Amino acid sequence: MTANPNTLSLLDAARAISDGTLSSETLLQSCLDRISDREDSVGAWMQIDRDGATSLAKHPVPGPLSGIPIGIKDLIDTVDMPTGYGSPIYTGHRPAQDAACVSIIRNAGGIVLGKTVSTEFAYFQPGKTANPHDLNRTPGGSSSGSAAAVADCHVPAALGTQTAGSIIRPASFCGVVGYKPSYGYLPLTGIRPLAPSMDHLGVLTRTVKDAGFLASLLGRRPELDIRSSSNDWVPKIGFCQTPQWDHADTTTQSLLTNAVEKLGKSGANIRDINLSASFAALADAHGLAMDYEVSFTGLFDVTNHPDQVSAKFRERFDAGQQVSSRDYDDALGQAQRSRAELRNAMNTCDVLICPSAPGEAPLGLNATGDPVFNRIWTFAGVPCINVPGLTGPNNMPVGVQVIGRFGDDARVLQAAAWIQDHLV
Template identity: 55%
Template sequence: MTRIPTALEALRRIADGSMTCEALARACLERIVEREPAVQAWQHLEPDAALDTARRIDRAGTGPLKGLPIGVKDIIDTADMPTSYGSPIYAGHRPARDAACVALARHAGALILGKTVTTEFAYFQPGKTHNPHEYGRTPGGSSSGSAAAVADGMVLLALGTQTAGSVIRPASYCGCVGYKPTHGLIDRTGVRPFADSLDTVGVFARTVEDAALFASVLAGRPGLRIENRSVRPRIGLSRTHEWDAAEPATAAVLEEAVKRLRASGLEIREVVLPECWRGLFEAQKTIMAYEGARACAPEMLTSPDRLSAKLREILQIGAAIAPDDYDGAKSLAAEARAGMADALDGLDVLLTPSAPGEAPQGMEATGDPVFNRVWTLLGGPCVNVPGLTGPSGMPIGVQVVGRIGDDQRTLAAAAAIARVLSVR
């Protein structure tokens, strides 16, 4: 089988004529034929149509993503493919137009290879996807198919979303890069909402440089691309207020990461987060449930029997939350955001856990977003950096967190950290 290149490598080879877009698409499809029966990352594929599009791009395509095959999470609208939002209610649903991020990717020359599996409405009811490293384990969620497809070499890039931990956690479990930008950096038009204050479009890739390229195109921010490889970030180690949830494997991985980074000469110091942030974890849960109950009201009111028990439960909880409690959670989040720059004083980024440990055994759940909720609520950029493993040989990532709006610095720091952690 042809080795699947990284996105930047593929672009170089397409530009110099040593690889065609069709050959790249065919290599991805061959990998899918080989691995999809076990991994089940895809909700919808049209191989012949994909190859036709690749040939058309070869003939006349242009753009910064020319010919790159990408996967699209199935809560993101596509005009030429069904979008079912992970729910039987929308089986076969055909949106009238592409989501903004899909339209921009196409305009930049990308090839939409197919739709990747999502949990139901991007909540916690698992889809069919298995972890590509061990099929009896969850890939995480809700961007399960996107993370698994990229990690397994089926596709070079993929779109996902995060409302609690749906980019960072599956990236950690599957062993790929996951980047959740600053809230709103990538437009959400055409993405099925769950909690508007939290929902964030993110990306998956095999390298931080690839993720930065993809996001730079979608956000219209060329400055996100990583050009300077000599960056030496100042790093704060944050065990967070949720540290009790860290399994020994995550504690060991974080310590190993710190050891390697210090050995490389990078500055790292311990950071204690403000005491007033202890309430942010519950605030995120309150906001997510309250807004989710309203976003899913049409389905809850008309087709409750076609929703999973997990989803019905959170929607019922959200519907019962008092407006004053919701407003209080929003106020607490706003105060914490205003103080985030002080929490990172003298630092470029924080280094924190991505997930409690290795991907859990079983397919009944998608794992716990305990180390993601607060950062999603604060709205700043987060990057899962892979490269380390736990006692079972499964991937465990570390999470790089930056200031709100400081995505360029955060990505550059994550790339520097990844270069250290990828050295064996």
């Protein structure tokens, strides 16, 4: 067994605990030691329940996650710890019950170690978290703390949410796997809404198989657990530069192009895929619809606590109030049509790949980066996975985004696992 159990993947840790070569107490202490060493610099956590976790680790609940510490984004309700939604308005707020996903983790034997930092209401105002690979750079958002905690080996897995690019982008910036399932695949009960028609629960882990395993438990979707999938299957991959390709820096464009060439040499059937012109406007439609829904979900906070809402949130809230219901309905219709159009565009391939973000994590902690490469897929509600493995000019992670048809998550996970194995 490794001298540093905190570096184990979720499945490796679960296997070691199950076969008796690792105790939950040893794993937890290794994670807590790492947090003690790094948290003052990284700032991934809003709260850590050391005493509660230590008590549970002594006699973990039996189950597939027995004795595994997991981080919970501070947008997700926990009955035994405050849930602040990334806002000073909710400092010390104690929900009446756990979110469904938290209850599932506890019932499966997982140990809820603490609450990870979220941007304000999962929108654009960043929290305190820094990128563990370079403390002068953003970890991305809004699942900032979850991505940083997994990347820095504080926990083997954490929960995140995505409404624009809040799982995929921080996963890319921090060099971990981020999985946003098809819309509606995982339960949102007990999660603060931002834009309900496009809110997703997802996971951050260090391997694709870890992500599928955890998601299979959260959604009671056994097909997402791809551990028994054939190792002989090789995906047909569509290289999709997307209408946003020019937003990627030249280094990222080269890295993706070279990665495609490498995957082809490894046996993948590669072809170029071009999206229809309607996808060029889909990112703007997503932003419009998101602002419109925020003007409802944020109404109480802006009305009753105007001085405790950030200028960034107020700006998007005000923009949303100017959106007409007709334009909003048109945007939703555009998203529905894009899902069908994407299925047709992918008739010769299993998955698409494109950038997860424009490049490496930007310098500075006052913003979380541009979700330009995430908006169209989130609005269409299709499954997306960030696969780490590329490195930019500043020695920072750069991810590959793997996208699939709506509801075809198992195939997307299988393809992403294959890509992860052959990308390095």
